[in-house]
Amino acid sequence: MQSESPGVPPVDRRRPGHVGRKFWAVVVALVLAVPAFAAYVELTSVHPGGAATLTVYTYSSFLGGNCGSPLFDAVFGAFGRAHGVHVQVLCPGGTLVSTLEAEANAPVADVVIGLDELTAPQADQLGLLVPYVSPGLAHVSPGLVNEISPDHVVTPYESGYLAIDYNTSFASATGGAVAHSAFPQFVQNLSWARGLMIEDPTTDITGEEFLAWQIAFYEYVLHESWTGFWKAVDSSVQIAPDWSTAFGAFTSPGAAPSTVVSYLSDPAYAAFTNSSGAFNATVSSWNGSEYGWRTIYGAGIVHGSQHLALDQELIDWLLSGSVQELLPTSEWEIPANATVPLPSAYSAMPNTTVVQPLNDFATPNATAAALTGLNGWLNTWQRLANQ
DSSP, X not given: OOOOOOOOOOOOOOOTTOSOOOOGGGHHHHHHSOOOEEEEEEEOSOOOTTOOEEEEEOOTTXXXXXXXXXXXXXXXXXXXXXXXXXXXXXXXXXXXXXXXXXXXXXXXOSEEEEEETTTHHHHHHTTOEEOOOXXXXXXXXXXXXXXXXXXXXXXXXXXXXXXXXXXXXXXXXXXXXXXXXXXXXXXXXXXXXXXXXXXXXXXXXXXXXXXXXXXXXIIIIIOSOTHHHHHHHTTTSEEESSHHHHHHHHTSSSSOOSEEEEETTHHHHHHHTTOTXXXXXXXXXXXXXXXXXXXXXXXXXXXXXXXXXXXXXXXXXXXXXXXXXTSTTTTOSEESBTTSOOOGGGGGSOOGGGEEEGGGGSOHHHHHHHHSSTTSHHHHHXXXXXX
């Protein structure tokens, strides 16, 4: 099928933590190596004698930059000035969990920002974090807390939903059916599957979260084996190594995928960049209900930090309105603090309040554990893909 270009500006943004990465196959290699850092930035206007240094690990695209967004000063600089502390922000070249694990016996970081609903349980199980219940959680949905870290070792600061983005020509070709579809429609009509681009779940966090979404929908909504979907569509779907590649292909001129695994806030991004209506997004519609996989990002205090009071203050600061209001148009996620209003562009995003998070059907630890192991979801998916 020849699809039209969605006609949005070239993609130069990344999703939180959604850089291409190898997962479990290389974790051992990563933790045995000395961690490398992609970049770092130091922020404070006060350098009093003997001032404490607070070290923060995060992902390079945090706040829309490259480990150095202009917004860093409003977050880390302002915090440093208010507390008379030297803030050092580091962006590990590997995954956040693997870096923390490699340094477990001699931790460098005090706070880590960017663990998600799949990696937070890993860090928790490895004993890399210490619990903290922030007063700011009074304005955060208990569901977010339970879906990322019920024992409070990670504090959620933003969330969103995965989605299937579709362009206008595909919406027209399906008579609008794609807007209220679910995975079975891609099985029943392989022309839909041939136009779908997904991210490889073994190399990209977006692909891994999509796998969790698909599995949870089949297991808990349809009550069927999740492997049936892949057996039917695997030879048809297009697979990209990471989200940036997939979304870039979807928004490129000329022939492009009709649909792509991405995020429910994408129509808000299109509206914000004056391309409103170029494409839309949907979760899983079934029997009059909407089901989706909620992506959640959080911050935690590293076990062994010598600055617990400052660490806690930084977690509180991340949940404050001053920081939370920066997230919708830099992270393209919804602030965890429910009192913070969304920009007008978010009126283009489908209504998230009617979406039932599929994350609620299993504990974070159970989901994270099911992904790995010799018979884990990722290895099973690989075997199906190789067939």
